[in-house]
Amino acid sequence: MQPPFAGITRRPATAEATEADSAWITRVSAEPSNQQQSQAGSGPLDGLHFAVKDNIDVAGLPTTAGCSAFAYTPSEHAHVVERLLRAGARLAGKTNLDQFACGLNGTRSPYGPVPNALNPAYVSGGSSSGSAYVVAKGLADFSLGTDTAGSGRVPAGLNNIVGLKPTRGLISARGVVPAAQNVDCVSIFAMTVSTAAKVLQACIGYDEADPFSRRVTMASKPLPAKFRFGVPDTLEFFGDKLAEAAFTQSLEQLTGLGGTAVTINYAPLAQAAAMLYDSALVSQRYTAIQAFFDAHEEEVIEPVRSIIAKGRQYSAADYIRAEIDMLALSQVAGRMWQEIDVLFVPTAPTHYTIDQMQADPVALNRNLGQYTNFVNLFDYAALSVPSLMRPDGLPFGVTLIGPAGSDWQLADLGQRYHHATGLSLGATTRSLPEPAPIAALQAPAxxxxxxxxxxxxxxxxxxxxxxxxxxxxxxxxxxxxxxxxxxxxxxxxxxxxxxxxxxxxxxxxxxxxxxxxxxxxxxxxxxxxxxxxxxxxxxxxxxxxxxxxxxxxxxxxxxxxxxxxxxxxxxxxxxxxx
Structure with a gap:
C-alpha cells in the first residue's frame, strides 16, 4: 500500500451537489504531508496539481467508476499516476464521470450531472466530465481522462480547454477500469497545448504488464509550413447554425496558418463511428465489467445499463465479423492520408442543455460523437483545441487528427492554432501565455x-x-x-x-x-x-x-x-x- 493521502473528502453518490462539488468524487488536501506522494521539486511537473477521472486507480483512494456498488480501494497507483507523481505533480483529487465511462455528455452519473464550466445550464461533455470541469475552472493545472469514443475530446471542446488523445498504447492503461479495453486510452486535459504535451512526455513509457502497451515510432518533425488538411465532404451540425458558422471561421483560421483544405470521403469514418454501439463491438463494454454487471445489473443506471446489456446478445462470430468489417473500413479511410497531412473536424457538432440531454439521452449523446467515435477504432491520434466563442457565449472547439505516432506534430500545429485565437483560458479571464516549443520535436534540417x-x-x-x-x-x-x-x-x-x-x-x-x-x-x-x-x-x-x-x-x-x-x-x- 502506498502512503495514505491526508485531508481526504469523499462525496456520497447523490445528485445533490453544488456546481463545483459536482465535478469531484474524492478531494485530497494540498497539505505538505501529501508531498510524500510525489517527488516534489525533482521532476518536470513540479508544482503542478492534477486530478484523475475516477476510473483510474490511486492507491488508498476508492475507485468508483461512477458506481458506488462497484467501488474498490486499490493498493497500487495506476501506472500513469505513478509516473506523474514521480515527475513531481501533486494530486488534487478524483473526478466525476459518466458511469463506467459510458457516455459523451456528463449527465450519466449517480453523483449528479457535471455542468458546463462556462454556462451551467449546458452539459460539460463526458465521460471525462469532472476532469474537464476542474481544469476549465482553474481547480487543477491538468487532469487525466479516458477516451474510447471521444471522452477526452468532447469535454475539452465544450469547456474551452485542450484535450490531448494520444496514440493508443503510448500511455499504459494498467490500473484503469476499462470501457472497451482494445480501443481505450488515457487522455490529458490542460489549459494549453504545451502543458498537455509536457504531461504526455512524463506519462509515456512501455509497460510490459499492460497487454495493450506498445512502443510507437513517433514523428519527430513538425508538419511542413504549407500543409494539406482534410475536411469531411458531409458536415452535420444538427441544425446548430452558430456551430456551422464557427467551423467556417475555423477553416479560415487554419488556412491562414498555411493550410490548404482538401475534401475527403467521410463515409467510411461515419460507418465506423456507428459500429461502436450498433454492432457486436458494443460487447467490449459488457466484457469490461462482465462479472460485476451479471451480479449487480440493477446497480447500474440507465441508459448505461441498457447499453452494456446489449453486449450480451452477440456471439463470438458476430464479434469477429465486426472486427473484419472495421479493418476493411480502416483500409478505405486510410487512403485519405495520401492526400492530406492532418484531418480537421469540429470537436462536437452542437451543444445541448442538461435538460435537453436528460430528455433524450441516447440520441443526443450519439450526436455529440459525430466526429469522434472513429478515431480510436482506426488507431489515430487526436488533439482538441479551443477555436472561438460563439455569439451565445458557448465555446467552440476543433480537433486535429493524424495517424498513429503523429502526436507531437498535432501538438505543434494545435499550439499555433490555439494561440492564434487570442482566447482566454478555460472559464477564467486569464490570457494565453507565450507558446512554448514542443520539446519532443526536432526542427527539420x-x-x-x-x-x-x-x-x-x-x-x-x-x-x-x-x-x-x-x-x-x-x-x-x-x-x-x-x-x-x-x-x-x-x-x-x-x-x-x-x-x-x-x-x-x-x-x-x-x-x-x-x-x-x-x-x-x-x-x-x-x-x-x-x-x-x-x-x-x-x-x-x-x-x-x-x-x-x-x-x-x-x-x-x-x-x-x-x-x-x-x-x-x-x-x-x-x-x-x-
Missing part, C-alpha cells in the same frame, strides 16, 4: 541559400523557392568583392555574380532564403548553366551558399555592378523605356 536575381521576392522565379516551403530570412549584401552582370540571351533574364580580387568589386544586394534540406536537391537541379551554387561571403564576413556564374559566360554579359543589385537593374530598364 534546413539549408540557407542566397539569391541575387530572378529568385528575389516578387521576381519571376521566386515561386521555385516558395513551392519548396522556403522562407525569407533577410535581405543583405555580399562583401565588396564581387562583380555583377546581366547575362545575354537568358530567359527569363538572369544575372551572373563573380568573385574578384579585393578592391575590384562592390557589395551586391541579395536575399537569404531558408528551405527544408529535403527540397534543396530538387531546387539545385533547376539551375541552368552557366549558373551554379557556390559559397558567397556576406558583408558581415559570414558565408552562405548562393548563386555564382562561370567566368567564361560573362564575356558577352553587361556589367551592372555599379547598380548594386538586380532589382535596381530591373528598375533602370523600366525607367529607360518610359
Amino acid at each position: 534546413t539549408v540557407r541559400v542566397a539569391v541575387v536575381g530572378a529568385h528575389l521576392s516578387g521576381m519571376s522565379l521566386n515561386w521555385q523557392l516558395t513551392e519548396r516551403d522556403a522562407t525569407l530570412v533577410e535581405a543583405t549584401h555580399t562583401a565588396p568583392d564581387y562583380r555583377f552582370f546581366a547575362l545575354a540571351n537568358s530567359q527569363p533574364p538572369k544575372p551572373g555574380l563573380l568573385r574578384v580580387e579585393p578592391g575590384k568589386g562592390a557589395a551586391i544586394a541579395l536575399e537569404i532564403w531558408e528551405m527544408p534540406l529535403t527540397h534543396y536537391g530538387s531546387f539545385v537541379a533547376l539551375i541552368p548553366a552557366p549558373l551554379g551554387i557556390g559559397t558567397l561571403t556576406l558583408a558581415d564576413g559570414s558565408s552562405v551558399q548562393g548563386f555564382v556564374c562561370e567566368a567564361q559566360a560573362l564575356t558577352t554579359a553587361t556589367d551592372i555592378t555599379h547598380l548594386g543589385g538586380w532589382r535596381a537593374y530591373v528598375n533602370s530598364l523600366t525607367h529607360s523605356t518610359n
Whole structure:
C-alpha cells in the first residue's frame, strides 16, 4: 500500500451537489504531508496539481467508476499516476464521470450531472466530465481522462480547454477500469497545448504488464509550413447554425496558418463511428465489467445499463465479423492520408442543455460523437483545441487528427492554432501565455541559400523557392568583392555574380532564403548553366551558399555592378523605356 493521502473528502453518490462539488468524487488536501506522494521539486511537473477521472486507480483512494456498488480501494497507483507523481505533480483529487465511462455528455452519473464550466445550464461533455470541469475552472493545472469514443475530446471542446488523445498504447492503461479495453486510452486535459504535451512526455513509457502497451515510432518533425488538411465532404451540425458558422471561421483560421483544405470521403469514418454501439463491438463494454454487471445489473443506471446489456446478445462470430468489417473500413479511410497531412473536424457538432440531454439521452449523446467515435477504432491520434466563442457565449472547439505516432506534430500545429485565437483560458479571464516549443520535436534540417536575381521576392522565379516551403530570412549584401552582370540571351533574364580580387568589386544586394534540406536537391537541379551554387561571403564576413556564374559566360554579359543589385537593374530598364 502506498502512503495514505491526508485531508481526504469523499462525496456520497447523490445528485445533490453544488456546481463545483459536482465535478469531484474524492478531494485530497494540498497539505505538505501529501508531498510524500510525489517527488516534489525533482521532476518536470513540479508544482503542478492534477486530478484523475475516477476510473483510474490511486492507491488508498476508492475507485468508483461512477458506481458506488462497484467501488474498490486499490493498493497500487495506476501506472500513469505513478509516473506523474514521480515527475513531481501533486494530486488534487478524483473526478466525476459518466458511469463506467459510458457516455459523451456528463449527465450519466449517480453523483449528479457535471455542468458546463462556462454556462451551467449546458452539459460539460463526458465521460471525462469532472476532469474537464476542474481544469476549465482553474481547480487543477491538468487532469487525466479516458477516451474510447471521444471522452477526452468532447469535454475539452465544450469547456474551452485542450484535450490531448494520444496514440493508443503510448500511455499504459494498467490500473484503469476499462470501457472497451482494445480501443481505450488515457487522455490529458490542460489549459494549453504545451502543458498537455509536457504531461504526455512524463506519462509515456512501455509497460510490459499492460497487454495493450506498445512502443510507437513517433514523428519527430513538425508538419511542413504549407500543409494539406482534410475536411469531411458531409458536415452535420444538427441544425446548430452558430456551430456551422464557427467551423467556417475555423477553416479560415487554419488556412491562414498555411493550410490548404482538401475534401475527403467521410463515409467510411461515419460507418465506423456507428459500429461502436450498433454492432457486436458494443460487447467490449459488457466484457469490461462482465462479472460485476451479471451480479449487480440493477446497480447500474440507465441508459448505461441498457447499453452494456446489449453486449450480451452477440456471439463470438458476430464479434469477429465486426472486427473484419472495421479493418476493411480502416483500409478505405486510410487512403485519405495520401492526400492530406492532418484531418480537421469540429470537436462536437452542437451543444445541448442538461435538460435537453436528460430528455433524450441516447440520441443526443450519439450526436455529440459525430466526429469522434472513429478515431480510436482506426488507431489515430487526436488533439482538441479551443477555436472561438460563439455569439451565445458557448465555446467552440476543433480537433486535429493524424495517424498513429503523429502526436507531437498535432501538438505543434494545435499550439499555433490555439494561440492564434487570442482566447482566454478555460472559464477564467486569464490570457494565453507565450507558446512554448514542443520539446519532443526536432526542427527539420534546413539549408540557407542566397539569391541575387530572378529568385528575389516578387521576381519571376521566386515561386521555385516558395513551392519548396522556403522562407525569407533577410535581405543583405555580399562583401565588396564581387562583380555583377546581366547575362545575354537568358530567359527569363538572369544575372551572373563573380568573385574578384579585393578592391575590384562592390557589395551586391541579395536575399537569404531558408528551405527544408529535403527540397534543396530538387531546387539545385533547376539551375541552368552557366549558373551554379557556390559559397558567397556576406558583408558581415559570414558565408552562405548562393548563386555564382562561370567566368567564361560573362564575356558577352553587361556589367551592372555599379547598380548594386538586380532589382535596381530591373528598375533602370523600366525607367529607360518610359
